[in-house]
Amino acid sequence: MATTDPTAFTVIIPAHNEEAVIARCLNVLLADVPADSKMQVIIAANGCSDDTVAIARKVAPGAVVLDLPVGSKTAAMNAANREALYFPRIYLDADVQCSYDSLQAVAQVLREPGIMTAAPALRMDLSRSNWLARAYYRVWLTQPYVKRALVGSGCFGLSKAAYERIGDFPPITGDDIWVYSRFSETERRNIANDAEGRPVWFLVSPPRRAIDQIRVETRRRLGNEQVLRDYPSPHYAGSNNAGDLYDALHEGASVLDVLIYLAIKAVVRLRVRRVKRKRKDIVWERDLAAREV
Template identity: 70%
Template sequence: MTQPAPFTIIIPAHNEESVIARCLETVLADAPDQDRAQIIVAANGCIDRTVEIARETAPDALVLDLPQGSKTKAMNAANAEAKHFPRIYLDADVRCNYASLEALAETLRQPGVMAASPRLEMDLSRANALIRAYYRVWLTQPYVKRDMVGSGCFGISQAGHEAIGDFPLITGDDIWVHSRFREGERRNIAEDANGNPVSFTVSPPRRAIDQIRVETRRRLGVEEVLRLHPSPHFGGSNQAGDIRTALKDGATIFDVAVYLGIKAVARVRGYWTKRRSDTIEWERDLTARDV
């Protein structure tokens, strides 16, 4: 029997005591007893029980207890401890099983593949009507459908790491990775070699006000990457044709109005946020972390 090829899973976590066990339990539920991937939890600036819970849930994982709260610094610290390529970065509040991560690693071993993500699934079961409307449009947009890399789970091959180096001190780590590579160098996989489904699950905000906060941070993160790390591979903003595509894919006029409304409010909020401070506040939705 062929021994599984090694890879490393890196989970950055800042005050994630409510979700870190769920994340690790999902990974470990179908993991092999032996020869499993190296798991590193890069806890950073935690003042809750994240470190303790991670060590209890995954005794074989390496849990770093880093004093400074910085996601990209934590990812770089984990890279310094990582033993294998490819490397997969998994947010603590998302769910992805081991089989999907292993399939992702296998894709990243293919020649020419620099970065990849599993297919994204949105758990909208607890979201209100406005959020469901927003994501009926968002899920049809080019960034999501064209070899997306990000939104909570992505992997980078050894060649990809050698090409881009350490993560810079920015907010949008996934945006930065996505924009480092040409579309043909990115993959978004929905099935493994045997036809089994490959995906990860994100729980979005439940309310429009929380989505606006997240969208504001995302928008500021995009602007930060464009300003500090410009790239010809950046996807750009929505076009009128993208909205027409959403309508063809089943979204309603109401859905589009909600989507554009949330985007507009986040744009204005982002403008005033920049006027007040040059620092991007890491706004996240705590209700989505209520498990």
């Protein structure tokens, strides 16, 4: 049963076969944890056939490590919720990097009345991505979903009031868009700086190649459609429009970047139609190359 503590929070890390990156995630998280910290860490390993569990237990001996037999991200998050001691709760993907200070700043904001969900500012490590993937993200980073109260892409937190409103995660693939669409823009918060003005952020390693971006984006789009179909909400940001792409040109993207972005989106739409035509289940396509440390 969750307890009330004005300084404590729980971090939940779902992990499915993440032996390549789980140590990096935990090392960054635990690097500067103060001795008096009341942060609880839960690694919800699910359906793992590699060394994720062993590595997590070695790197974070003070954490709760769940070894769940079924590979399901949302089921793992729900199982971790039942082990969690505190609110707020912050959900962190195993392949992203975020420091204790940044998560503590998110937790502090989530204690404010009316703030239901929050996330650190998003940073992307594009150093290993090829020129097509970098072009795509030069446009993507300017889009409204990213700029206006983004919650997702690997890290988000929920307040106690938020969890009481939405409850457990449903059996979906788009957990981030589900959380994003449960709350209005005024209830979502991006935190770029903490109370002392220090930067607050988390780091994502996106796909290195355009083909990997297409695979990941296909799964993401199918997941979004699943959420909109089964759990409709007025708070979903919707698709891009021409004005959004025009704004991208004023924020540093080139015409070529926009054309590459549109081409990748077009290929994704074709793949989505093919999957739906064949009535296949959503396949969790992940970019294994981006997980190489």
